[in-house]
Amino acid sequence: MICILEVMTGFLFLSNFLYKPRKIWYDVCYFFPSYYNYIPDMRRISIYHTIILFILLAACSNNKQPLLPKVTGKPGEVLLVVDQYIWESEIGNFLNTMLTQPFEAIPQEEPIYDPIRISSSAFNNIFKSHRNIILAKISSRNKKPRIIVQRDIWAKPQLVVNIIGPNDSTTLQYLEENQDKLVSLLNQAEINRTIENYKKNRAKGIDEALKTKHHLTISVPIGYQMDVDADNFIWISHELSDLTQGILIYYYEYTDSNTFTPEYLVQKRNEFTRRYVPGPVDGSYMKTEDLYPVVYNQYNRDDKYYIELRGLWKLEKAFMGGPYVSLTTLDEKRNRIVTVDGFVYAPSLNKRNYVREIEAIIHTLTITE
Template structure:
């Protein structure tokens, strides 16, 4: 009897495990445009101060852009209509009145990959307070899943040029539409055409002991960017004037700690312009403390697209740069 009881328990565990795995494997792929989200909320709440609070957090202007563009494009829907394929939306925010206060993020409930933020409260004031406390974490989760989705789409067709590995011992998942436009001993420029302009990636190295003084870090980063721009990124020809890309003098860039491919560093967001010429746009720079190779590795994305929205273009560049991997340089491989 003991054997039979043990066998029954074993089979139950196996079947439960199989069913659990099967349910997860049968989740449909999530859907939605990059940087879009659905807010599931009653219409009355959406038109109230709660809706204002949601828009204030989730449609806030993207940092470092020359004109205001929202973090996410938001579609609102009442709970009773949140059915069918709408449940497969990649980034979803549930907001509702409830007898308990709740604020958390769930993963892959209806589709994969998917992040669902849940905000509940007994009163409008409770909901607004929960939004204030937890919106940053929910935005972070939404951004991470959007980055993952963008990177997955890159895999459909990747650039096979090996210049980044040859010069810097790194690889990036760069869509094939991007092409190497310029390369020198310590500089590579990759770009692609976009509507009314271009999306650009530049990579170079700095000495390992660069930026040793925290009190002058912003000033030193600006000086680095401006010197690289003057040397490698010229502006249009203007008679009697020198033109090149620099950091917009009127706006100090914002700095944040970052870690990519296990390498710590700093993320810099700001606006570039062309000295002596009316041209500007957003930039995103990663300065990584690559101790393995005794250097500061600098990767930057910048967008030029006059009078057009640039959020999704700079976001694509961020997603590309975050695919960084350190790989052996070709010369080292050939010597082995």
């Protein structure tokens, strides 16, 4: 409807614009009769008019998506549209427990998400633009439990998860079986939003240097600077008064499949950080915290194999530390192992969202040709 109104407005404007010249010519010819032969051909103008109208209507038909507002809400927030009787049931308890479980590999406990619960009657336009929305509806009219995922319904980029079930028991069982998928959906939505923002505001100088010298790219946002650019090690950092976010990129020759074990990857990390990441005290350097178990995940993306590590780092001979997350893959063309490692130092701040920010950066890793 909005598009049609825009086309009609443009049509009227063009009508006024295209037909005015004829009136002007008649006014001129009143004083200069010999100019009558040059009066514009209105048939030709009508043809142009029709063509322009056709182009406007075609553009309207190809743009069926309405203009959506940007999402609202803070990073890590999830809006739960759940009525009181569901919230007080086992399903409500499950959703709350799922969203508030501890975030992995950070020194102080924080929930993976911050749930905000409202009833369905309160779900108005103010709330519909929220970044992450979970709606739960339990009714005997529903034949079986389902999870329906929608995107960009009331805002953009938005994730909307509909949980539908016939009763508490079967719905709860279904949710328990799909808990990891639900959390993964939310995680990916949060990361993708950050990635898209970073791609629009990337530090082009760093991007070009990585591509030219090291044959790889990552979307590093404006505000980061290159601290070290060695033959096979890069250190990029973002420094504020109370926060440090660092990206370490290093690579080495691939020898055998044992390269992808967590023990070997931690060993290589310690080798590079000892050499290139010194602390403020003489003889101090970054290393992986041995007292905290490393979280190890593996997966495939775009036909490439990746290893993800999460853990804690510390400074040897100094009192500093924090979380890190790394992504490792094989560059088959150059027979090298490439690791992108992000770390956070923020002793007085919550760290979950800052870890997600560096996680978004490392997940933009691309090996170039």
